[in-house]
Amino acid sequence: MFKHLFKLIWNKKKQNFLLLTEMLFSFLVLFAVFSMLVYYYTNYKKPMGFDYNNAWLVTYNNTNKTQNTDSLNLYYQILQKMMKAMPEVKEVSFCSDNVPLSNYTNGGSVMNGKLTVGTNKYTVDDNYDKAFNTQLLEGRWLNKSDAVGKYPAVVINSNLKEELFGDATAVGKIITDDYKKSKMRVIGVIQGLKVKGDYAPSGNAVYFRVDTGSFHWIGSIIVKVKPMANAAFEARLYKTMANYMKDSNISIEHFTNKRTQINYMSLVPMMVMSIVGCFLIINVALGLFGVLWYNINKRRGEIGLRRAVGATGHSVSVQLIMESMILATMSLIIGTFFAVQFPLLNVFNLSASIYVMAILLSIVFIYLLVFLCSLYPGRQAAAIYPAVALHEE
Amino acid sequence: MIRLQNIEKVYRTDTIETLALNSINLDVARGEFLSIMGPSGCGKSTLLNIIGLLDLPSKGAISISDQKTDHLSDKQLAQFRNKKLGFIFQSYHLINDLQVLDNVELPLLYRNTTAKERKMLATEALEKVGLANRIKHFPTQLSGGQRQRVAIARAIVGRPEIILADEPTGNLDSAMGNEIMDILISLNRNEGTTIVMVTHDENMAHKTHRLVRLFDGSQVQ
Numbered sequence: 001m002f003k004h005l006f007k008l009i010w011n012k013k014k015q016n017f018l019l020l021t022e023m024l025f026s027f028l029v030l031f032a033v034f035s036m037l038v039y040y041y042t043n044y045k046k047p048m049g050f051d052y053n054n055a056w057l058v059t060y061n062n063t064n065k066t067q068n069t070d071s072l073n074l075y076y077q078i079l080q081k082m083m084k085a086m087p088e089v090k091e092v093s094f095c096s097d098n099v100p101l102s103n104y105t106n107g108g109s110v111m112n113g114k115l116t117v118g119t120n121k122y123t124v125d126d127n128y129d130k131a132f133n134t135q136l137l138e139g140r141w142l143n144k145s146d147a148v149g150k151y152p153a154v155v156i157n158s159n160l161k162e163e164l165f166g167d168a169t170a171v172g173k174i175i176t177d178d179y180k181k182s183k184m185r186v187i188g189v190i191q192g193l194k195v196k197g198d199y200a201p202s203g204n205a206v207y208f209r210v211d212t213g214s215f216h217w218i219g220s221i222i223v224k225v226k227p228m229a230n231a232a233f234e235a236r237l238y239k240t241m242a243n244y245m246k247d248s249n250i251s252i253e254h255f256t257n258k259r260t261q262i263n264y265m266s267l268v269p270m271m272v273m274s275i276v277g278c279f280l281i282i283n284v285a286l287g288l289f290g291v292l293w294y295n296i297n298k299r300r301g302e303i304g305l306r307r308a309v310g311a312t313g314h315s316v317s318v319q320l321i322m323e324s325m326i327l328a329t330m331s332l333i334i335g336t337f338f339a340v341q342f343p344l345l346n347v348f349n350l351s352a353s354i355y356v357m358a359i360l361l362s363i364v365f366i367y368l369l370v371f372l373c374s375l376y377p378g379r380q381a382a383a384i385y386p387a388v389a390l391h392e393e
Numbered sequence: 394m395i396r397l398q399n400i401e402k403v404y405r406t407d408t409i410e411t412l413a414l415n416s417i418n419l420d421v422a423r424g425e426f427l428s429i430m431g432p433s434g435c436g437k438s439t440l441l442n443i444i445g446l447l448d449l450p451s452k453g454a455i456s457i458s459d460q461k462t463d464h465l466s467d468k469q470l471a472q473f474r475n476k477k478l479g480f481i482f483q484s485y486h487l488i489n490d491l492q493v494l495d496n497v498e499l500p501l502l503y504r505n506t507t508a509k510e511r512k513m514l515a516t517e518a519l520e521k522v523g524l525a526n527r528i529k530h531f532p533t534q535l536s537g538g539q540r541q542r543v544a545i546a547r548a549i550v551g552r553p554e555i556i557l558a559d560e561p562t563g564n565l566d567s568a569m570g571n572e573i574m575d576i577l578i579s580l581n582r583n584e585g586t587t588i589v590m591v592t593h594d595e596n597m598a599h600k601t602h603r604l605v606r607l608f609d610g611s612q613v614q
Contacts, residue, residue: 004495004502011490011531305486308447309547310475310503312468387448390482391438 005323009330019291020331026284027335027366033277034358034365035342039350040199040270049157049193049202050100050132052255054090054229057099058221058241060248072215079244083223086240088233091224093127094210099220100132100195101258109178110206112164116178119160119204120195123214128207129190131222137161139171139188142209146187153209155188160204184208197259199266281369288373292324296381303381304389313382320381324374325367332363394587395421395444395555400453402439402610413439414450415610423554426581426588428598431607437591438559440607444589445478445557446470458554475503479548479586483560485540487532493519493543494528500551518546522576538569545576549586556580558590562597574600 009016064075076094083092098104098120109118128134129141137158146153151174161170170186177184184206192202210218225233234252241250296303303316311319339359343352402414413436421427429437442448443455446462455462458477465473479500480486487496497515506514519525522542532540541561548556558577562570574597580586590601598604606613 001502003508004498007495008488008490011492301486302488304447305488306499307471308445308474308480309500310471310551312471314467315471315503385448387439387442390442390447390486 001319002322002326005319005326009323009326016327019288019327020334022284022287023328023331023366023370024335026280026369027332027362028338029277029280030362030365031335031339031358033273034361035350035354036270036273038354038357038361040266042351042354043194043201044198046194046202047135047191048198049191050134052101052132052259054225054227055131055255056223056225056234057102057253057255057258058223058237058250059097059253060219060221060241060245060250062216062219063245063248069212069215073212076215079241082240082244083221083237086233086237088225088229089223089237090226091127091131091222093131093222093224094125094215094218095128095220095222096123096214096218097220098122098195099222100193101197101255101262102195103262110160110164110184111176111178112173115164117160117163117204119156119206121206121208123208123210123218125210128222131224132193133224134193135191137189137191138169139186141188141190142207146209147211149185151183151185152211153187154184155190155207156186157190157192157202157205157207159192159202160206161186161189163204197262197266199263199270285369285373288324288370289377292320292374292377293380296320296377296384299381300384300389303384304386307384307386308390316384317378317382320378321371321374324370328366328370332366336363394423394425394458395419395589396454396456397444398454400440400443400450400455402436402443402448403451413610414443417453417612419605419612421587421589423587424581424585425603426578426601427590427603427605428601429589429591429605429607430593430595430598435607436610437607441557441559441589441591445480446474471503475500475551477554479551479553479556481541481544481548481556481558481561483563485532485537485544485564487540487543487547489532491531492528493524493530493532493535496532496543497546497550499547504551514550515546518550519543521549521580522546536569537565538572541565541569541573542576545573545580549580549584553586555587555589558588560591560593562592562594570594570597 064072066072066075080092080094083089096106098106106121107118108121109116124142126141126143129136142153142155154175156170164170164175165173170189173186174183175186176182193205194200194202223237238250238252242248306316307313336359339355339362341347343355397417397419400414400417401412404411404413417440429440431437439448443450457473462470462473488499494512494515497518498511501511501514516525516528519528522545524539524542524546527535527539532543535543556577561577562573565573577588577590578600581588592598
């Protein structure tokens with residue numbers, strides 16, 4: 001029977017061409033939507049890599065005009081001590097403006113021998129790990145002892161470690177900044193931080209220690225507060241800092257709010273694509289349903305004949321559903337051929353498993369859609385009375 | 394072979410009730426070639442559909458090969474039609490998207506037969522109707538007479554005991570009609586196939602063993 005149906009479909013290839021094309025395009029759009037959804041979901045499932053709860057971001061402009069680096073360092077050390085002295089504050093950490101969950105980035109690349117890998121670069125102080133409760137996987141975090149040494153100490157994240165060193169240990173290895181051509185010593189590896197929100201990958205990261213000149217340009221402080229910290233404390237913190245740093249344009253944001261905002265940036269395109277995908281699916285479903293129904297009405301004579309020569313109502317229904325499924329299979333074979341080019345050519349630099357999962361989901365979805373759209377017309381065909389159908393013809 | 398007892402068929406709509414067949418009693422013997430005649434709308438095709446189990450009577454009983462058919466399920470009816478009956482229609486009812494051989498194989502698809510067996514039986518049936526050289530053609534590439542011969546091959550491929558022919562020569566000129574009639578007569582004589590044929594053509598009807606006439610749904614001869 002399968003061969004018979006295949007012959008029937010093949011001999012009607014001209015009539016089936018539009019239906020095949022419709023299924024093929026639906027598959028490709030679904031593949032795009034599912035690739036995005038699987039990508040977001042895969043990222044969402046991974047740990048955040050840092051604790052953003054009860055963490056606040058204080059941003060400011062450095063208005064201290066002194067050119068003396070030591071004086072400037074002292075100025076900000078005093079500020080740090082003042083803030084830490086507040087009972088609600090657990091930790092205070094100075095860092096570059098590309099803090100997690102912000103839109104700022106500072107990119108570059110590092111080299112291990114001839115291997116060059118793109119990465120984000122962060123300038124942070126010794127308390128950054130405690131402020132964000134990052135997870136150390138190898139070695140240690142930056143500290144005062146790193147101020148001296150042949151090469152500046154850096155901490156890298158697990159993603160960068162994987163790309164640079166694979167399974168080998170990274171601690172103690174020397175890497176090179178591709179831009180400055182300066183060498184750096186890896187002293188620790190931390191778990192990747194999803195700095196662009198729940199739905200984005202953690203990416204690669206190198207953490208440089210704040211040096212004596214950094215306070216000229218640094219403008220962000222991460223404040224880890226205790227759960228008791230409330231709006232009144234926030235006002236007090238603002239006032240304390242504003243009194244200390246005149247005209248510094250201080251602002252305080254909560255990382256929980258920043259997370260919500262940055263997640264919107266991922267969710268909006270995802271929702272737009274999903275809505276467009278849904279409309280398309282509805283269109284395709286209606287189209288399929290209409291074409292199949294039309295086909296059945298056009299083939300009433302054939303259905304009547306099949307009943308006359310021994311087909312049951314059920315087998316007629318199954319035949320029509322199978323015909324649709326064979327058509328779907330043909331379009332899916334073509335569609336899959338195009339879809340597999342994405343992992344093969346490493347388009348968009350996504351993991352192959354994301355594309356494979358998206359292909360599988362799209363295939364299942366198309367089969368399900370075609371099956372559901374064929375079910376009712378198939379039943380209608382089964383209900384056709386052979387004598388009536390043969391007489392009409 | 395075929396026994397119809399007090400068959401009645403009524404078509405009902407919301408407003409009209411039409412009596413298509415009224416108290417038909419008919420016995421067809423094994424190996425008989427029976428023709429049914431009557432004016433248009435007298436119920437000839439309805440009667441043939443009822444004999445072919447394609448339609449149900451409103452009243453009465455049918456038995457074919459000593460088997461009562463009134464309590465058969467859809468599946469049993471389908472199997473019965475597949476094994477015992479062969480159909481020939483005025484408008485051939487060939488599937489234009491399938492080659493001649495595939496059209497002839499159609500009844501065998503609903504049996505447990507292998508592709509090889511199907512091909513062998515279908516070729517054999519096409520040889521009987523003189524179309525063995527047309528197996529790769531599509532129905533649209535054949536003349537009316539050839540199409541009807543394909544339909545006959547399809548009807549006999551499953552070696553049914555009974556062939557039901559609904560105006561098999563109705564769409565053909567007299568020469569082609571005679572050709573088809575000769576094939577049917579040969580099937581009846583040589584293979585003992587029971588044939589019930591609806592026709593408008595007196596000449597064709599007179600070539601059969603017996604003639605039944607219908608008028609306004611009732612048997613008049």
